[in-house]
Each structure stands twice: as structure tokens, then as C-alpha cells.
Amino acid sequence: MRKFLSSILMASIVAISVPNVAAASSNANFDNIVAGADLVVNYNGNNSNPVKSFIKDMMSELVSKSIDTVTLSDMETLKLMDESFLSNNISFVLADSDNKLFYGMSEMDKGTFDSVINSMQKFEKFETTQSGNSFIYSSYKREDFAITYYNGSFLFSDTVNNLSTIISKLNSSKVSVSYLTNEIPSDSFMSILLPKNSKLLDTASNGLAESSVFSITETSDDHFQFVTNVIGNQSIYNKYNFSYDDFAKTPSLYKSMPGENSAFYIEMNDIAGILEKSIEMSGEYGAEDSGFQIPAPYDTLLRGTSALGINFYNNSIVPTITFLAENNDSSVVESLNSDLRTLAEGYGNESGSGSGLNTYKAKSSEVSDYAKKYPEIKNAGITFGQSGDLYVISTDTEIQNKINGNKTLAQNNRFVTSLSDALNSEVMSLGYMDLNAVSGYVEYVKNKEKSSINSEELEVYNTGMDFIKNLDPWYMYAYGSGNKGTSNYFINLPVKKLSKLTVDSMDYSNSDTPFNDVDMKNAWFAKDLNNTYKAGIVRGSNGKFNPNAQITRAEFITMLVRNYNLEDKEAPLGSSIFTDVQSGQWYDADMGIAYQYGLIKGDQNGATMRPNAPIARAEAVQILKNYSGVLYGAEISDMPFADVSSNDWYYEAVGAAYGKEIVKGASATKFEPARSLNRAEAVALINRVRNREFRF
Known part of the structure; x- marks a missing residue:
């Protein structure tokens, strides 16, 4: 993938x-x-x-x-x-x-x-x-x-x-x-x-x-529409009498849901029916029966329209969560009230009831540690019960004053403007998320906690606020007919800000390498070592890289095997090809793979490859030229090196590498072809070649 x-x-x-x-x-x-x-x-x-x-x-x-x-x-x-x-x-x-x-x-x-x-x-x-x-x-x-x-x-x-x-x-x-x-x-x-x-x-x-x-x-700058269309299997839909039309309805519960600082809202129709039909039809293709059933009385409660909303008020540490569901079944009310009362009595005291709603506020012993800094937490609790034709469950202990009031989502201009196409149409579901509504809440918490916020955390806060403070709401609605269901999602993403955040979050440092013998800020090969280490090409030993140490032929070739992700379980071991590769040595398998892929051929006698001998600079460049498409057939550039002549066997390899800026010379006028390559030079060579190859 x-x-x-x-x-x-x-x-x-x-x-x-x-x-x-x-x-x-x-x-x-x-x-x-x-x-x-x-x-x-x-x-x-x-x-x-x-x-x-x-x-x-x-x-x-x-x-x-x-x-x-x-x-x-x-x-x-x-x-x-x-x-x-x-x-x-x-x-x-x-x-x-x-x-x-x-x-x-x-x-x-x-x-x-x-x-x-x-x-x-x-x-x-x-x-x-x-x-x-x-x-x-x-x-x-x-x-x-x-x-x-x-x-x-x-x-x-x-x-x-x-x-x-x-x-x-x-x-x-x-x-x-x-x-x-x-x-x-x-x-x-x-x-x-x-x-x-x-x-x-x-x-x-x-x-x-x-x-x-x-x-x-x-749809416009930084605004996007995502559309999903699903065409159902018509024969199965017909067999089970399933149609998207049966689950569509004009939204209504938003008119009762608190709308001040609304950060999230979702409204759906007949959740229980959709789940039951989906599970039933899934069995047609051999799906295992999960045994899942919505427990009573929720199976009845979720037959109609239900909604969930989350509000973040500017001067409260406690976000409120409110659930509303159409209901006219008194047995559902009785059962739910009993269950929720048992739950509420475990951590709260009843503070009042009226209009069918029951309110429990948290016991002072439960919140005393936080109340000094956040006195509003004393009002934390739960309200539940029947209000009109709605069953209500909310962590807002003042919800009874807000349902059907003058600050519902119906009066929230951002909500109404965003979902204007859906609010007067028959839809299966609709959703809304406004990150901007969280900004006042976050600012309130920041001011309360400012003595304990460090500079790094403050920077994260400022970056986050800069990102969300001007965002338009994200919203969606789904509708359907027959066997075709359509979902529309509308999102505001500030692309320019995202690109800056992406760049700012990128790791530009070389300091995450484990080598304690390399100055990763100033070493000339720091970038090359960092990149090859991250790619798994070099590993070092006991926390050291030993940059000035000569690199052996086996070590350099192993790096190339890792660089090119060469794997071949069928490849012979190096010890079965070269007489000077001992069986069981750490490089045994890699030398066999390198031979199989043509990275190495061995010495002129074909029987040895001198794995523990230092590799010369000219030899390393020649191996790369033989294998990398960047150097193979590349134009031979004029070189300033007095110690490289057109008669040398490595002339074309060094000329091609110099033209591609893969080698730069030991000095302005010398390449030093016979000198042993050190480990720092090795990672520089490999990284420069990597950067010029088409890699996917």
C-alpha cells in the first residue's frame, strides 16, 4: 500500500x-x-x-x-x-x-x-x-x-x-x-x-x-464539499423491504436543543430501526450474528427522532451534554427514570424536580477539591425526565430553562445558515460541529490555569486558537431514496495555515540519532548521517558511529543492501560463493544477496571479495555507478582532480559522480581514489545518491 x-x-x-x-x-x-x-x-x-x-x-x-x-x-x-x-x-x-x-x-x-x-x-x-x-x-x-x-x-x-x-x-x-x-x-x-x-x-x-x-x-477558498453515494444491493433491499425513504424526516429537535456556544450536534431518525435492518440484511452474506440488541427501554426510545448536543459555555469548566428523544410512552419514562435515579443517587443529591424533569447535583465531597478554582462546578450534575413530548438526559442542571427557550439552535445563526438546505427537507440525519464555539471555553480555562502553563504549552494553545478562531462550522446531512443513500459533508480548512503548521511540526534537527561521538549540529556529514540512520541504513555500535574509521567492504555493501531494500530468501549465502566469507558472519547473508542482485562480483579470481578489507574511495564510487541508474550512463564531467586521469579504470565512475554532485573531492584538486573510504564519507555518498534517484 x-x-x-x-x-x-x-x-x-x-x-x-x-x-x-x-x-x-x-x-x-x-x-x-x-x-x-x-x-x-x-x-x-x-x-x-x-x-x-x-x-x-x-x-x-x-x-x-x-x-x-x-x-x-x-x-x-x-x-x-x-x-x-x-x-x-x-x-x-x-x-x-x-x-x-x-x-x-x-x-x-x-x-x-x-x-x-x-x-x-x-x-x-x-x-x-x-x-x-x-x-x-x-x-x-x-x-x-x-x-x-x-x-x-x-x-x-x-x-x-x-x-x-x-x-x-x-x-x-x-x-x-x-x-x-x-x-x-x-x-x-x-x-x-x-x-x-x-x-x-x-x-x-x-x-x-x-x-x-x-x-x-x-466550493470556495478553503471550503470543501465531500459527497458519498452508496448504491445498495437492490435484491436484498427488496427482500427485506428496506428503503432509505422510510428513515427520512424533516428535522425538528434542534428547535429544543440549547444553542448557545454549541460545538456539536447530531440528529437522527429511527436509529433502532436502521440498526435492526442492517443486522438482519447482513446475514444474507453470511455475516455472523453478533447477538447485538438494543436493550429496553432504549429500543423503544430510539424508534423516533433523537439528538445529541454538546455546549461549551465561556465561564464554566464543565461542558454540557444533552440528549433528546421523541417519546410518548409512559413505560419508557418510568423505566428510564428508575435507572437514572439509581445512577444519580450514587454521586449526587436531588436538588429539585419540576415539569417532569429530575435534577441531581454532585455531592460537595465529590467536587470540593475543584470548587475553589472553579466554583461553577458545584452545579455539575444530571437532569433527566419527560418534558412535553421529549425525553431529556442532560449534564446541564439548568436545562429545563433552556429547552424550547429563546437560545436554542433555531436561534443560532451559524447553525441555521449552515444547514439551511437541510432544515426544511426530509433527511435521515444531520450533523454540526463548530470549533469556534470552544474558543471562549479554552480561553477561560487558560486564564484559570495560567500559573501552571509553561511556554511550550502556551505556544500549542496559541497555535490551536489561531487555527480555529476563524473557522466556519463543519456540517453534514444525509438523505436517500430507494436503494441510494447520499451524505453531504461541508468542511472549512485553511490550507495556508495548515501548510505552515505542517512545516513547523516537521523534524528539521539531526539530534535524534543516538551517536554520542558526532556533533550533529556542526558535522559536515550530519544531514547524511541523520537521513541514512532514519532509513535504517546505518546503525552504529554502542552509541558510536566512528565517523573517521575506515569502512570495510562488507560494511559498505551491507549499507547498500539496506539502502535498496534488497531481499531474497532464495539467495545463496555469501560463504557459499566467496571463500573468504566465513559461514555465520553477520554479513554472510547480505553478501549473498548483493551478489545475487549484481551489486558485487568479487575479485578478479571470482572466488574472494575481501569482506574485512577497507574499501577505497574509487571502488565505492564504481560500485554505485554499476548499480544506480543515476550514475549508469551519466555524462562524464570535466574534473579538477589531478589524481584522476582518463586512463584510470574508475575515471568514468568518478566523472559521472562529480557531474551529479555526488562526490566533491578530498580537496579542490584531489580525489584521492586509493585512500580508504571512511564511515562519514560512506553515508554522504549513499545519501547523495538516494536524493537523486526516483524513489517511491
Whole structure:
């Protein structure tokens, strides 16, 4: 799955050499889907979206901080994303979730494809494999990506074998998911499709859903609409007489719910009925009977409309939670009152009753420790009972004065304005969240606790408040008809602020490495050591890195095996290949893997590889040139090194590495090819190569 997500970067590379190529206005990719695909993700770069601005803002923040530990690959990745990724119409397909088989595609003519490949190979040499009539380009000696041209598209996956499988499946069993495109808003920039026969959808819905579509649209700056459409299995819905229409109703309980400083609200219809029907229908596909049943009297209480609200008042440490439910059954009232009274008497004293409501406030012994600082906590408690046609449970002991009052959600302008489309329509549920309503509460607590708040905590507080204080409410509503259910979510996210928070939270330091013999602030190789340590390439010993120590051939080659994530359980042990590799040595397996993948060939006699001998600087660069596509076939640059001549066996390797700024020389005029490489130089070499390879 990591490769599936990171392959998004491959799509961004597509337009490096053709940044002005516009994305297709249609979704022709939807006609080129492998039969039985589990998931299709489509990105429409033609439509307004926040991702490009987010990337630009991130880049600006990184550059403004002048952070040395941001690697070249980090910046190049961001640049590629900014220049190309979201300028195209790109689809990603999880063809088989069981076998982690995926691919991506972007519409492109053959001439443009060839231009892109040529441009990419200026960065790194590709390998070429023929599969049928297709030529597949892949990462040099690594399984990082594979690309081909297929049926008017730039087609890519993670390995040559997987891409060959995809091509074969497309040739034999290609299908279209265009039947779902009507569910995608025309201005959506991102959509996720779970088509018919998707194993992911079957698992998630227990076979109740036939297909599903999720889409994201930027409605205005920093405002987004998320829409989910679920098409139910019509035969099962008919069999169990299930229709979304049966659970739709015009909202009403918000008119009774306290609306002052309302941070959260949700209203739903017939929760018990929906749960019972869902459990009953799930058995159709062999789902185990969970035995779950809503206990009495809640099974009756939740047959009608119910709602839950949370309020954060500015001058109280105790948020209030209120539950309302339509009810006209006296037996429900009697049963619930009995249960709740037993519960309340355990920690509170009855402070009054009236209008059908019973109020218990916390015993002074329970709250005395907090009452000195927060005197309002003396009013903490619970109120419950029947009020009109509503059953009420609330931690607000003054709720009886607020129900149906002049400060309900019906008088909350932010709530009414946000949900204006839903409040007068038949919906199955609606929800509302206003983080801005929490700001006064948090400020109150901060002022009360200011003597115990340190500077770091204060900074977190200020950052959080800066983020939420101007946020518009988030809200949703769901409706449906027949076997189709639709949910709309509306969210306000300040992208520019998020990018700054993201950059500010990134770890720029090199101080989290465990080595006590390296000055991670000032050492010239600190960034290289930090990056290779985090990648698991170097480990050190007893808290030391020993930067000036000579690195052995076995140590350097082991680092490369880790760098390229080389694994092969079938590979022979190094001791079975080289006579000077002793069986059972810590590097035995890695030397065999390195030989299997062509990293090393051994000495000229083919029988030895001198694992414990120091590796010369020229030898290290030559090994990298033999294996890395960045150096293989790279242009040989003129060098200022007096000790490297065109007759030397390592001339091309050093010239290529110098041209790519992977080596800089021991001094301005010397490379010192025969000198033993030290451990600091080794991590610098490996990290610089890593930063220039296409890695996913």
C-alpha cells in the first residue's frame, strides 16, 4: 500500500517535460479498468483544488526557513508535485487488493510519452523490458516503478511483473466504470469509486452495497464539499423491504436543543430501526450474528427522532451534554427514570424536580477539591425526565430553562445558515460541529490555569486558537431514496495555515540519532548521517558511529543492501560463493544477496571479495555507478582532480559522480581514489545518491 500511495509521485513526473499539457476534460480513464478492480481513485487537475496551493505554500515555508536538513529529494519531490501532478487527469486503480496489484494511468499521446521518458532518463537511467507489444521502462536494477504506453495512456505500476500482469488483464478483461460517473459532481477534483464486485466494498458493507462513490469539491477558498453515494444491493433491499425513504424526516429537535456556544450536534431518525435492518440484511452474506440488541427501554426510545448536543459555555469548566428523544410512552419514562435515579443517587443529591424533569447535583465531597478554582462546578450534575413530548438526559442542571427557550439552535445563526438546505427537507440525519464555539471555553480555562502553563504549552494553545478562531462550522446531512443513500459533508480548512503548521511540526534537527561521538549540529556529514540512520541504513555500535574509521567492504555493501531494500530468501549465502566469507558472519547473508542482485562480483579470481578489507574511495564510487541508474550512463564531467586521469579504470565512475554532485573531492584538486573510504564519507555518498534517484 505504501507503493500505491507513493506512486502518486510517478504521476507527477509525467508532466515534467510537458507542464503545459492540459488534463482531459472527460474521464476516459474510467473505460480502461481491469475487471474485478477493488478501488478507483481519480484526480481531475482541471478543476479548482487546494493541493497545488498547499504544495506551493509548503515550499515557500521550507525555503523561508533555509533548512539544511531538508534533502534534495524532499525539495525535488515538492517541485515535481507543484509543477505537474495536479495539472492532469490521473487515475489510480487497485486491481486486486488481495495481491496488492495496482496501477495508475494518465491520458497521453505517444509523442508526449516519448518526450517524458527521454526527460526522465536525464535524471536516471531506465531498464527496458518487452512484454508482448509493449515496452516497459523501469527503475535501474531496482523494483521501484515500471512505466509503459498503453492505449493512449501513460500506464505505470511498481514492478515490471505487476505491470505486465496489468497489461494482460486489460487486454483480456477490460471494463468500464462510467456507470458511476453520474454520481461525481462535474466540479469535483477528487473521486474514489468502489465499483461492482469490489472486494473492499463487500467486506466493508457485508455485501449490502453494490457500489459506492466518494467525491471532493472545492466550493470556495478553503471550503470543501465531500459527497458519498452508496448504491445498495437492490435484491436484498427488496427482500427485506428496506428503503432509505422510510428513515427520512424533516428535522425538528434542534428547535429544543440549547444553542448557545454549541460545538456539536447530531440528529437522527429511527436509529433502532436502521440498526435492526442492517443486522438482519447482513446475514444474507453470511455475516455472523453478533447477538447485538438494543436493550429496553432504549429500543423503544430510539424508534423516533433523537439528538445529541454538546455546549461549551465561556465561564464554566464543565461542558454540557444533552440528549433528546421523541417519546410518548409512559413505560419508557418510568423505566428510564428508575435507572437514572439509581445512577444519580450514587454521586449526587436531588436538588429539585419540576415539569417532569429530575435534577441531581454532585455531592460537595465529590467536587470540593475543584470548587475553589472553579466554583461553577458545584452545579455539575444530571437532569433527566419527560418534558412535553421529549425525553431529556442532560449534564446541564439548568436545562429545563433552556429547552424550547429563546437560545436554542433555531436561534443560532451559524447553525441555521449552515444547514439551511437541510432544515426544511426530509433527511435521515444531520450533523454540526463548530470549533469556534470552544474558543471562549479554552480561553477561560487558560486564564484559570495560567500559573501552571509553561511556554511550550502556551505556544500549542496559541497555535490551536489561531487555527480555529476563524473557522466556519463543519456540517453534514444525509438523505436517500430507494436503494441510494447520499451524505453531504461541508468542511472549512485553511490550507495556508495548515501548510505552515505542517512545516513547523516537521523534524528539521539531526539530534535524534543516538551517536554520542558526532556533533550533529556542526558535522559536515550530519544531514547524511541523520537521513541514512532514519532509513535504517546505518546503525552504529554502542552509541558510536566512528565517523573517521575506515569502512570495510562488507560494511559498505551491507549499507547498500539496506539502502535498496534488497531481499531474497532464495539467495545463496555469501560463504557459499566467496571463500573468504566465513559461514555465520553477520554479513554472510547480505553478501549473498548483493551478489545475487549484481551489486558485487568479487575479485578478479571470482572466488574472494575481501569482506574485512577497507574499501577505497574509487571502488565505492564504481560500485554505485554499476548499480544506480543515476550514475549508469551519466555524462562524464570535466574534473579538477589531478589524481584522476582518463586512463584510470574508475575515471568514468568518478566523472559521472562529480557531474551529479555526488562526490566533491578530498580537496579542490584531489580525489584521492586509493585512500580508504571512511564511515562519514560512506553515508554522504549513499545519501547523495538516494536524493537523486526516483524513489517511491
